[in-house]
Amino acid sequence: MKCESCNKRHATVHLTEISGNEKRERHLCEECAQNINNPLVKMPTPADILSSLINQVAPEIGEMAKTTCPACGLSYLEFRSKGRLGCPMDYTAFKKGLTPLLEKMHGASQHVGKVPSRAGKELIVKNEVLQLRRELDKAVEKEDYEKAAKLRDRIFELSTNNEEKKDEGTVQQDR
Amino acid sequence: MRELYSKTGEWLKGTGPESDIVISTRIRLARNLANFPFLNRGSEEQRKEIEKLIREKLKEAALTKDLHYIKLSEVSPVDRLFLMERRLISREHAGGDGERGVAFGRSETVSVMVNEEDHLRIQVIRSGFELREAWKIIDEIDNTLEEKLYYAFSPRFGYLTACPTNVGTGMRASVMMHLPALGLTHHIEKVFNAVGKLGLVVRGIYGEGTQAIGDLYQISNQFTLGKSETEIIEIVESVVPRIAGYERMARKALMTENREQLEDRVWRSYGMLKVARMLSSEETMQLLSQVRMGVNLGLINDISMETLNELFILTLPAHLQKQEGKELEANERNVIRAAYVRKRLGEFQ
Ligand SMILES: [Zn+2]
Ligand SMILES: [Zn+2]
Numbered sequence: 001m002k003c004e005s006c007n008k009r010h011a012t013v014h015l016t017e018i019s020g021n022e023k024r025e026r027h028l029c030e031e032c033a034q035n036i037n038n039p040l041v042k043m044p045t046p047a048d049i050l051s052s053l054i055n056q057v058a059p060e061i062g063e064m065a066k067t068t069c070p071a072c073g074l075s076y077l078e079f080r081s082k083g084r085l086g087c088p089m090d091y092t093a094f095k096k097g098l099t100p101l102l103e104k105m106h107g108a109s110q111h112v113g114k115v116p117s118r119a120g121k122e123l124i125v126k127n128e129v130l131q132l133r134r135e136l137d138k139a140v141e142k143e144d145y146e147k148a149a150k151l152r153d154r155i156f157e158l159s160t161n162n163e164e165k166k167d168e169g170t171v172q173q174d175r
Numbered sequence: 176m177r178e179l180y181s182k183t184g185e186w187l188k189g190t191g192p193e194s195d196i197v198i199s200t201r202i203r204l205a206r207n208l209a210n211f212p213f214l215n216r217g218s219e220e221q222r223k224e225i226e227k228l229i230r231e232k233l234k235e236a237a238l239t240k241d242l243h244y245i246k247l248s249e250v251s252p253v254d255r256l257f258l259m260e261r262r263l264i265s266r267e268h269a270g271g272d273g274e275r276g277v278a279f280g281r282s283e284t285v286s287v288m289v290n291e292e293d294h295l296r297i298q299v300i301r302s303g304f305e306l307r308e309a310w311k312i313i314d315e316i317d318n319t320l321e322e323k324l325y326y327a328f329s330p331r332f333g334y335l336t337a338c339p340t341n342v343g344t345g346m347r348a349s350v351m352m353h354l355p356a357l358g359l360t361h362h363i364e365k366v367f368n369a370v371g372k373l374g375l376v377v378r379g380i381y382g383e384g385t386q387a388i389g390d391l392y393q394i395s396n397q398f399t400l401g402k403s404e405t406e407i408i409e410i411v412e413s414v415v416p417r418i419a420g421y422e423r424m425a426r427k428a429l430m431t432e433n434r435e436q437l438e439d440r441v442w443r444s445y446g447m448l449k450v451a452r453m454l455s456s457e458e459t460m461q462l463l464s465q466v467r468m469g470v471n472l473g474l475i476n477d478i479s480m481e482t483l484n485e486l487f488i489l490t491l492p493a494h495l496q497k498q499e500g501k502e503l504e505a506n507e508r509n510v511i512r513a514a515y516v517r518k519r520l521g522e523f524q
Contacts, residue, residue, distance in 0.1 A: 012471035031457075057283030072212045086216035086336040088209055091342070094228050101331070102339060107374075108401020113344040114314070116321045123330050 003029035069093040129158050184261065184283030186300040194303040195471045196419040198351040198391065198484065201262075202309045203298040204317055204334045205345035213337035214290055218399045219273065226274040229289045233278050238316045239287065240507040242278035246495040247271075253502060256493035262300060264288055285316065293345075293481040294396065295471060304407045304415060306348060314404070315383050318341070333400060339467075343400030348411045351380060353417060356425035363392075366418055374398050374421060388458030389487060394418065441469030446517050453509040457490045459461055459490045459516065486519060 001011045009029035016025055067076040076087030076094050085091070091098060102109040112131055115124045130156045139148040186199040211217060211225055247255055251370040255398045259269040263279050263286045275290035280283065286426075288296040297320070301314040327335040333343035341347070367377050376395045394415060396407045413476045429437045447452075454462075467483050486492060490512050496503050496518035499511060 003215050050304050074216060082215075085213060085217050085335075085339065087212035088207060088329075091329055098339065102342070102400055105340060106343065106398040108398075110331060111329075111343045111400060112499035113333060113346070113403040114317075115330075116326050117318070117330050118321065118325070118328075126330075131406075134406075145285050164261050 001027055003027065003032055005029070030168035064094070065096040067094060067097070125158050129155055132158070178517065183485050183488055184263075184300065186262075186302045186486060187479060188302040191216065192304040193416065193419050194480070196352055196354070196422050197304040197415065199300055199302055200305045200309050200348075200350050201298060201300045202306070202313050202346065202348045203296055204295040204313060205334065205341045206295040206297065206317070206320070206324075206346075207293050207335055207337070208295075209325045209326040211294065212286055212293065212427065214273075214292065215337060223274045224278060224288050225294055229295060229324065230276060230278075233287060233289075235322050236318045236319040237284075239278060242277055242280050242285065246274070246276045248274055253493050253496055257497055260491040260493050262486060266290060266293060267501045268296075278482075285312070295324075295339070303343075304350060306350070306412055306442075310348075310404060310408055341399050342501075344404050344407065345403070346399055347395050347405060348408055349378075349393045349395030350411060350415050351391060351393050352415070352422070353464065353467060354418070354422050355464050356391050356429055357422050359429065360425045362421070362425060366421065366458055370394060370414060370418070374410065375414060388457055389464040391464070391487075393458075422461055426468065430472060437472075438469075438474055441465050441472075441474050445469065445475060445520075449520050449522060451516070453506070454490075454513040454516060455505075455509055456490065456492055456512070459512060460463075460487060463487055463490075482519060486516065490516060494514045 003009050003011045004027050006029060011027035011033065012030055013028045014025065015028065015033070043137060064076045068074065069086060069140035070093065071089035072086035076097055079085055079090065079094060080097075085094075099109045109163045110132070112127055115127050117124065132151050136148055136151040136155065139145075139151060186201075191467075207213060208228070209382075214225075217225070220431070230244060233242060233244065233269060239519075243457060245258070246275045247264070248257075255264070255269040257264055258277060261283065264277050265288065268275065268288050268291045271291070273290065276286075277288050278287055279286035282448060284299055284301065286310060287297050288298070297313055298318055299309045299316070301309045329335060334345040336342045336345055336405070354363060354366075357366060370377060370419055370491075374397050374399045375394055378395065379388065380391045388449065394411065395522060396411055402410075421497060444462040448462050448466065463483060463486055466478070467480070469480060470483065492508055494509050495511055500517075503511065
């Protein structure tokens with residue numbers, strides 16, 4: 001008997017699977033049988049998680065259904081079926097549909113990490129402040145007041161500097 | 176490329192913190208250019224244009240100008256498989272089509288994939304458990320490239336990627352661990368479940384959907400948005416030593432409760448590698464895995480960790496074919512693989 005999974009090697013492992021009232025016989029080769037028991041094969045990949053999430057989150061589908069990205073022409077429905085975006089603009093064009101999806105997927109929809117320097121000093125500082133605030137919350141939670149005080153000072157320092165920088169920026173632009 | 180065939184990358188040295196269990200640390204960043212569609216939506220022309228642009232900028236940027244660049248459309252399938260076995264490119268990149276490439280350094284610590292799923296996938300691999308070191312290197316490379324290329328970035332969603340699972344930091348931090356005892360004691364699934372609750376995922380050594388061969392697993396972050404790079408690294412950094420500790424506990428338990436069986440298993444594996452006349456790639460990995468654990472536990476003393484780590488890679492199909500200088504059928508490979516392993520381990524007299 002040939003293995004029913006790969007159809008190449010000889011079936012040497014014979015399994016009976018019972019699900020509900022159904023009984024199913026499986027005839028597999030050593031290798032394919034091992035894959036069944038391999039816990040990794042059962043682990044969903046991020047792509048699997050994505051497609052199941054896309055189906056779970058159906059916000060304003062009526063409204064979003066007509067949305068198409070003006071830059072690349074991808075429609076929201078196409079994105080939903082393929083799970084891939086067409087161009088950077090899609091994040092703006094599909095914001096309404098994407099935000100709840102990202103919330104489910106990452107547990108957040110606001111970036112707090114690295115900022116390219118081209119995006120401007122202001123944003124870099126804003127993100128750093130955002131991050132420091134989170135660290136401050138954590139420090140307070142852990143009752144590490146010494147660290148909390150340091151973080152608070154740093155946040156204050158950054159916020160005031162940023163205000164000054166903003167002014168410099170406008171002055172330079174006026175010139 | 177020829178000089179790659181008989182040596183291995185820096186990350187296989189078998190050094191670095193926790194290197195008995197942690198083989199290597201890898202960080203990758205996904206980046207896209209602002210003025211082009213993502214690759215799945217771009218035309219052949221745009222694809223070529225992106226490849227050319229990035230290739231030229233890689234040659235200009237301070238930290239990437241000395242990297243060696245290979246156009247994947249111009250090399251054979253075996254060469255692409257070779258680069259994948261080497262972990263310089265992903266499985267998708269090896270198998271894909273259209274204009275695409277990879278740039279990598281002499282020590283194979285740094286590699287940049289061009290036109291994979293995203294326009295750029297920068298990666299840094301280090302031997303052992305070295306997340307911070309890897310982040311420092313990749314952050315700097317990213318900075319120098321950013322001076323030359325206009326990245327797609329939004330203050331709200333961060334670095335924009337073709338798949339929303341990568342958006343935000345675009346960062347995947349992963350650690351490759353060797354966990355034979357957790358496998359033997361059937362605790363590995365528990366680890367997977369626990370790790371999943373912490374926002375981490377477990378994969379086989381060649382990425383998504385690949386099998387765990389040789390008890391090698393990659394632990395990496397699942398979320399890329401809403402956490403900073405440092406926070407992501409902190410999570411992975413806090414979990415990996417716990418898994419390593421769990422593996423050590425399982426090894427200890429095997430040593431005290433089932434010492435004879437364990438020793439038997441380790442020595443049989445070692446013996447098999449020294450006498451076998453035909454070895455498949457999977458069997459080799461499985462046997463090497465047992466021997467590696469035996470060396471870690473001090474049961475075997477006459478073989479270096481570096482040799483063992485190297486054998487994991489040098490016995491893979493494309494590596495063997497490259498060493499032999501010709502394409503080989505699976506059966507021929509199995510004979511040559513067994514001969515090569517015997518030579519490296521010292522034949523049974
Ligand atoms: Zn089969
Ligand atoms: Zn678009």
